[in-house]
Amino acid sequence: MTATDVRLADEGSANTDLVRSEDALKARARQKAGGFKPKALIPILYIIFLLLPIYWLVNMSFKTNQEILSGATLIPNDPTLRNYQVIFNDPSWYMGYVDSLIYVLMNMVISVAVALPAAYAFSRYKFLGDKHLFFWLLTNRMAPPAVFALPFFQLYSAFGLIDTHIAVALAHCLFNVPLAVWILEGFMSGVPKEIDETAYIDGYSFPKFFFKIFTPLIASGIGVAAFFCFMFSWVELLLARTLTVTDAKPISAIMTRTVSASGLDWGVLAAAGALTIIPGAIVIWFVRNYIAKGFALGRV
Amino acid sequence: MLELKSVGKSVGGETHIRDVSLELTRGSLNVLLGPTLSGKTSLMRLMAGLDAPTSGTIVMDGKDVTGVPVRQRNVAMVYQQFINYPALTVYENIASPLRIQKRPKAEIDEKVRKAAALMKLTDFLDRTPLNLSGGQQQRTALARALVKDAELVLLDEPLANLDYKLREELREELPKLFAETGAIFVYATTEPHEALLLGGRTATLSEGRITQFGETAEVYREPRDIVTARTFSDPPLNILPVEKRDEEFHGREGLRFRASDGQRSLPDGSYKIGIRPHHLSFGTSEASDGLAHLDAVIAISEVTGSQSFIHADRGENRIVALVHGVRRVEPGDRIQLSFDPANCLVFGEDGQTAAAATRPLAA
Numbered sequence: 001m002t003a004t005d006v007r008l009a010d011e012g013s014a015n016t017d018l019v020r021s022e023d024a025l026k027a028r029a030r031q032k033a034g035g036f037k038p039k040a041l042i043p044i045l046y047i048i049f050l051l052l053p054i055y056w057l058v059n060m061s062f063k064t065n066q067e068i069l070s071g072a073t074l075i076p077n078d079p080t081l082r083n084y085q086v087i088f089n090d091p092s093w094y095m096g097y098v099d100s101l102i103y104v105l106m107n108m109v110i111s112v113a114v115a116l117p118a119a120y121a122f123s124r125y126k127f128l129g130d131k132h133l134f135f136w137l138l139t140n141r142m143a144p145p146a147v148f149a150l151p152f153f154q155l156y157s158a159f160g161l162i163d164t165h166i167a168v169a170l171a172h173c174l175f176n177v178p179l180a181v182w183i184l185e186g187f188m189s190g191v192p193k194e195i196d197e198t199a200y201i202d203g204y205s206f207p208k209f210f211f212k213i214f215t216p217l218i219a220s221g222i223g224v225a226a227f228f229c230f231m232f233s234w235v236e237l238l239l240a241r242t243l244t245v246t247d248a249k250p251i252s253a254i255m256t257r258t259v260s261a262s263g264l265d266w267g268v269l270a271a272a273g274a275l276t277i278i279p280g281a282i283v284i285w286f287v288r289n290y291i292a293k294g295f296a297l298g299r300v
Numbered sequence: 301m302l303e304l305k306s307v308g309k310s311v312g313g314e315t316h317i318r319d320v321s322l323e324l325t326r327g328s329l330n331v332l333l334g335p336t337l338s339g340k341t342s343l344m345r346l347m348a349g350l351d352a353p354t355s356g357t358i359v360m361d362g363k364d365v366t367g368v369p370v371r372q373r374n375v376a377m378v379y380q381q382f383i384n385y386p387a388l389t390v391y392e393n394i395a396s397p398l399r400i401q402k403r404p405k406a407e408i409d410e411k412v413r414k415a416a417a418l419m420k421l422t423d424f425l426d427r428t429p430l431n432l433s434g435g436q437q438q439r440t441a442l443a444r445a446l447v448k449d450a451e452l453v454l455l456d457e458p459l460a461n462l463d464y465k466l467r468e469e470l471r472e473e474l475p476k477l478f479a480e481t482g483a484i485f486v487y488a489t490t491e492p493h494e495a496l497l498l499g500g501r502t503a504t505l506s507e508g509r510i511t512q513f514g515e516t517a518e519v520y521r522e523p524r525d526i527v528t529a530r531t532f533s534d535p536p537l538n539i540l541p542v543e544k545r546d547e548e549f550h551g552r553e554g555l556r557f558r559a560s561d562g563q564r565s566l567p568d569g570s571y572k573i574g575i576r577p578h579h580l581s582f583g584t585s586e587a588s589d590g591l592a593h594l595d596a597v598i599a600i601s602e603v604t605g606s607q608s609f610i611h612a613d614r615g616e617n618r619i620v621a622l623v624h625g626v627r628r629v630e631p632g633d634r635i636q637l638s639f640d641p642a643n644c645l646v647f648g649e650d651g652q653t654a655a656a657a658t659r660p661l662a663a
């Protein structure tokens with residue numbers, strides 16, 4: 001016991017030494033660079049270029065309409081929260097966010113729930129045409145959504161599903177299920193098949209194995225898949241707008257409403273846009289450590 | 301008792317296991333010996349019930365279990381890779397088969413702690429397997445197999461990925477640990493000396509076929525055919541074509557030696573002799589004590605501690621000798637190697653053993 005303690009203590013001090021030397025290294029590097037590096041200009045410019053529209057949007061959302069129309073100002077002269085008040089006090093505005101979130105979450109749950117068994121089958125079993133089927137799944141993403149808008153509208157009308165959340169959630173499954181299968185398959189193939197077999201040898205039933213042993217191993221994959229489903233469903237406008245009228249209208253469709261007889265309400269539109277970014281940003285925060293792995297589809 | 305009756309397995313037109321019949325008794329230690337891809341793992345998977353055979357039947361204690369899935373059998377298996385449940389602690393890993401069997405908590409705790417102590421894992425029970433060294437991970441897997449009290453314990457090259465010292469240690473302990481449980485113990489390995497160290501009974505595998513099954517030492521000493529002898533020899537067996545005329549064997553490159561007592565009765569004709577590398581030694585040219593001599597040209601020599609591997613060419617044949625001591629020889633040197641004909645294995649043209657080594661051999 002004492003031996004372990006001593007060893008642990010040793011490791012601890014070694015760690016702090018390491019941190020210290022790392023700090024020293026960085027400090028030296030900074031000194032050597034002499035403050036400003038011309039090389040740093042490139043990423044800085046790039047980031048400014050990327051963030052400018054978003055800054056402009058946020059900037060606008062705190063301005064009055066007169067100021068927006070009167071010319072460019074970097075900081076609002078007369079900051080106002082009126083635009084946000086309009087959105088949060090009008091159900092027809094804020095319900096847009098609620099509707100969007102509802103169908104996006106529904107879609108996430110359906111996509112991942114459907115993709116898990118499919119991905120497991122693709123990663124573990126050989127069956128006739130498995131490779132072709134796997135590729136075919138991905139080809140579903142190749143067609144533009146507009147192609148599917150009309151058949152979906154017709155189909156959902158026939159079943160009385162128009163203007164419901166589930167209609168949009170199901171329509172988005174067309175893109176998201178293949179993607180989720182693709183991502184999860186990569187993560188699942190990274191888990192040795194012998195783990196499955198060991199579990200069977202130990203006597204686990206399949207459901208018990210799947211939820212107790214397997215799911216924790218691909219938890220980050222599930223997170224990444226859910227994130228991608230969220231992202232695509234959240235930004236998709238065309239199908240969501242086609243399939244809804246009033247009850248499940250997504251926020252992006254509602255934003256087009258600001259065009260009225262009195263002209264465009266720029267400030268409210270900007271505020272709505274700024275609010276639309278927030279859920280995505282929150283989700284990204286949670287999965288930021290796995291995103292790179294997700295883009296590699298688990299095959300890292 | 302586990303009986304395999306002419307079991308075969310083919311996948312997609314490729315035959316992995318060909319007509320295997322084996323009888324493994326309770327409490328026995330059985331070694332499956334064969335090179336990679338010889339079908340050791342396939343055979344184990346059939347025994348465990350992970351795969352169903354395409355032909356033949358598997359009988360466990362008089363009960364046909366051919367199609368019975370692994371969940372309903374009482375087997376334990378340890379793979380060459382370190383397979384554990386990464387999401388569970390070592391304790392839960394070892395306890396997992398018992399938890400599934402819904403044993404009382406106190407019993408689980410007792411068994412897990414006992415197995416952990418045997419595998420020297422007591423200090424690591426709260427860690428997860430990925431925070432352990434390779435040896436500890438494999439010991440976790442072995443402990444899980446041990447607590448289960450399985451009727452059939454399958455170890456598929458369990459020590460291949462471990463370092464030398466740990467391997468020695470575990471190899472010694474494993475058979476003892478599992479012998480207490482009275483299980484049928486099957487151990488797959490590619491290394492002949494591992495089979496000899498383990499003892500028990502050995503089945504040699506080649507291309508999905510069992511070439512011989514018997515007491516380990518017996519299989520080593522009296523291989524039934526050339527394939528078995530080759531499988532059970534590391535470094536590889538030297539095979540030389542010879543012609544028997546009267547009481548002498550004549551080979552290529554001026555090889556000529558008198559047959560030993562056991563070989564004298566063989567009819568004249570063509571044979572192949574097998575010489576184990578450690579039976580070759582640096583010889584002297586005086587043909588005195590009935591030794592046979594081989595002339596060869598050194599190709600490579602490797603020194604491993606107290607022994608030297610000598611690879612030498614004889615015409616188009618390459619022969620390997622394992623000699624004692626450190627020998628300083630250079631590639632291109634001409635040397636003479638000698639061996640005692642009594643130590644030779646003699647195979648007929650069909651590959652069957654015509655005369656086994658007549659002298660009791662050391663491994």
